[in-house]
Amino acid sequence: MLVVKCGGHAEVDPLAVCRDLSGLVRAGEQVVLVHGGSAEVDGLARRLGVPMRRMVAPDGVSARRTDAATLEVLHLALAGAVKPRLVRALAGAGVSAVGLTGVDGGLLLARRKGTHRAVVNGRTVIIRGDHSGRITAVNGRLLRSLLADGHVPVVSPPALAEDGGAVNVDADRVAAMLAAELRATRLVLLTGASGVLADPADERSVRPTLALTGTAGVDGVRAGMAIKLVAAREALLAGVPGVVIADGRSAQPVSAALAGAGTRLT
Amino acid sequence: MLVVKCGGHAEVDPLAVCRDLSGLVRAGEQVVLVHGGSAEVDGLARRLGVPMRRMVAPDGVSARRTDAATLEVLHLALAGAVKPRLVRALAGAGVSAVGLTGVDGGLLLARRKGTHRAVVNGRTVIIRGDHSGRITAVNGRLLRSLLADGHVPVVSPPALAEDGGAVNVDADRVAAMLAAELRATRLVLLTGASGVLADPADERSVRPTLALTGTAGVDGVRAGMAIKLVAAREALLAGVPGVVIADGRSAQPVSAALAGAGTRLT
Amino acid sequence: MVAILCPTCDVGVAVDNTVLPNEIVMCGECRSELEVVTTDPIRLALAPEIEEDWGE
Amino acid sequence: MVAILCPTCDVGVAVDNTVLPNEIVMCGECRSELEVVTTDPIRLALAPEIEEDWGE
Ligand SMILES: [Zn+2]
Ligand SMILES: [Zn+2]
Numbered sequence: 111m112l113v114v115k116c117g118g119h120a121e122v123d124p125l126a127v128c129r130d131l132s133g134l135v136r137a138g139e140q141v142v143l144v145h146g147g148s149a150e151v152d153g154l155a156r157r158l159g160v161p162m163r164r165m166v167a168p169d170g171v172s173a174r175r176t177d178a179a180t181l182e183v184l185h186l187a188l189a190g191a192v193k194p195r196l197v198r199a200l201a202g203a204g205v206s207a208v209g210l211t212g213v214d215g216g217l218l219l220a221r222r223k224g225t226h227r228a229v230v231n232g233r234t235v236i237i238r239g240d241h242s243g244r245i246t247a248v249n250g251r252l253l254r255s256l257l258a259d260g261h262v263p264v265v266s267p268p269a270l271a272e273d274g275g276a277v278n279v280d281a282d283r284v285a286a287m288l289a290a291e292l293r294a295t296r297l298v299l300l301t302g303a304s305g306v307l308a309d310p311a312d313e314r315s316v317r318p319t320l321a322l323t324g325t326a327g328v329d330g331v332r333a334g335m336a337i338k339l340v341a342a343r344e345a346l347l348a349g350v351p352g353v354v355i356a357d358g359r360s361a362q363p364v365s366a367a368l369a370g371a372g373t374r375l376t
Numbered sequence: 377m378l379v380v381k382c383g384g385h386a387e388v389d390p391l392a393v394c395r396d397l398s399g400l401v402r403a404g405e406q407v408v409l410v411h412g413g414s415a416e417v418d419g420l421a422r423r424l425g426v427p428m429r430r431m432v433a434p435d436g437v438s439a440r441r442t443d444a445a446t447l448e449v450l451h452l453a454l455a456g457a458v459k460p461r462l463v464r465a466l467a468g469a470g471v472s473a474v475g476l477t478g479v480d481g482g483l484l485l486a487r488r489k490g491t492h493r494a495v496v497n498g499r500t501v502i503i504r505g506d507h508s509g510r511i512t513a514v515n516g517r518l519l520r521s522l523l524a525d526g527h528v529p530v531v532s533p534p535a536l537a538e539d540g541g542a543v544n545v546d547a548d549r550v551a552a553m554l555a556a557e558l559r560a561t562r563l564v565l566l567t568g569a570s571g572v573l574a575d576p577a578d579e580r581s582v583r584p585t586l587a588l589t590g591t592a593g594v595d596g597v598r599a600g601m602a603i604k605l606v607a608a609r610e611a612l613l614a615g616v617p618g619v620v621i622a623d624g625r626s627a628q629p630v631s632a633a634l635a636g637a638g639t640r641l642t
Numbered sequence: 643m644v645a646i647l648c649p650t651c652d653v654g655v656a657v658d659n660t661v662l663p664n665e666i667v668m669c670g671e672c673r674s675e676l677e678v679v680t681t682d683p684i685r686l687a688l689a690p691e692i693e694e695d696w697g698e
Numbered sequence: 699m700v701a702i703l704c705p706t707c708d709v710g711v712a713v714d715n716t717v718l719p720n721e722i723v724m725c726g727e728c729r730s731e732l733e734v735v736t737t738d739p740i741r742l743a744l745a746p747e748i749e750e751d752w753g754e
Contacts, residue, residue, distance in 0.1 A: 154452075157424055157425075158423055158424065159423075182457070185456050185457070185460055186420075186452050186453075186456035186457055187452075187456065188456070189455050189456040189459070189460060189475075190451050190452035190453065190454070190455040190456025190457070191448070191451070191452055191456070193455070194451055194455060194477065194479055194542065197479050197480055198479055198536070198540060198541070198542065201479065201482060201536060201540060202540035206481050206482055207480070207481070208476070208480045208481045208518070209455075209476075209477075209479075209480050210474070210475075211460065211475075213460055213463050213464055213467065213475075214463055214473070214474045214475050215472050215473070215474045215527050216467060216472055224746060225746045227722065227748060230718065231718075233717075233718055233721050233722075234721065234722040235718055235719075235720040235721045235722065236720040236721075236722065236733050236745060236746065237720070238720075251525070252474070252525070252527070255521060255522075255525055256521075259517070259518070259521055261481055261518075270464070270467060274464060274467060274468035275464070276460065276464065490690060491690045493666065493692060496662065497662075499661075499662055499665050499666075500665065500666040501662055501663075501664040501665045501666065502664040502665075502666065502677050502689060502690065503664070504664075
């Protein structure tokens, strides 16, 4: 069982990922594909004239501000554009794929976050009413049933909140939660870099392995990578044995990651 | 087994449909919900500045002109807005729902239509390159598996064409095809009128029954209703015993239809 | 009005100069449906067959 | 600068007049984190606890 997350990053070629996955599926591997799509969300927001805002936490981490209009755009872009493209690409490569958001079948249940702290002009303020949440439960039965019937589930945010609304959740952590729930042997987080870099300015400085010990952060990584490391740690702690952060830009990005490319987290 | 088609009439309340369906599901009925969403497609198209065009066939029937931009908007609106709203409404009423387009799992396979004839300024012209198709096969196995696990599949266009692209198909006829494939006992097509009217100007002139004999059309119905009658006839010919066209605007539209409201087709 | 040979029966078909690209005209001789494939000059080809329905 | 009573320890907290709605200030006495719930007049309440992460 293999869980793959593909971004988000405009430079990752989803068709190459899907072609690569089709080979693994035909070889008998069960695969779940998780996706984000920030570039598509931002692009659709521009077309609709919906301003996208980010907020910066006191620790410097930046996150999407998900007001009601943003959540609508996010749902439109992920479920109505990114996901169908992946499903069609897999179908074109001979693999049956079924697209799901966390709302379908209660696949991803989330607790709505009450408040955020953000830094505005150097001052820390409380932000309320953000439509984002933290995953509390995963409906593994739905995924196992689809996998048993030979489908590749193609999963993305949003998740379903207790109050029946949809909330945005982090797609890397969705992948980690699904890998843990399905007892996947491998979790591959594809990104727009060659892996975790020792020197962010040097593409060739990929760390072959990285130990995520204790709760200490890893220095010198950019924000998107920091969240990937949080997700990787969650998967490792939940017992997923093989967790890799690898380059999504190559011709066969998943096969390469499984063959040792990228950074293996331990 | 019950197949219900709701929407795109703006006046049909999807929340009322979902509440009503939840009662039937809890009573042990297996239900598939099929939806369109013309109003939402047109609304999103306006926001995106994508012109929506219709074409009129030589026989007077009007249809959406589905160029590439229209297909994109249709997919966004149906999969990214209308469907999630129905899935959330069902979840809120205590029913697990899974949203699918015809592309997911090869649920609806279609033959792309080669050409259309349309009347432009009184002249009949050939139109090529329209992204619409006719359903050729239904993946009943995927639906039966979801139904067996207790989910309500929420299905809409587009369908998957042989060439791997998506094509628009008529949602009423999707409902008829699914009812036939699943050997449903009842097909309920909800609309924005009290049923098939003997006098289109008089809401109280509902025909309690209507025989769709042979291939003759029914006089005095508007275009949207004519396509519903085509779908109803297809379901009847395929052996679906109970086919009803009923009012989607009431508080419990499906229960009312099953209790005898609307027009029963024979 | 110009006369264009029908690609089916080779008899001249009277076609109006204001004809549209992709417009359907009928051959009075063999009753073939013909499509205007170019308008300058006007050229005709056998029209594709009618598909029985439209979808949404 | 005005002094507002801390809702936790009842000691005056010095708050700048340019404070923002929902801004966090800290009580120098009891170290409580306080939220500016209104700015005219300035009123303080105990700030909600930090949630550990942000989602997307
Ligand atoms: Zn001729
Ligand atoms: Zn205090």
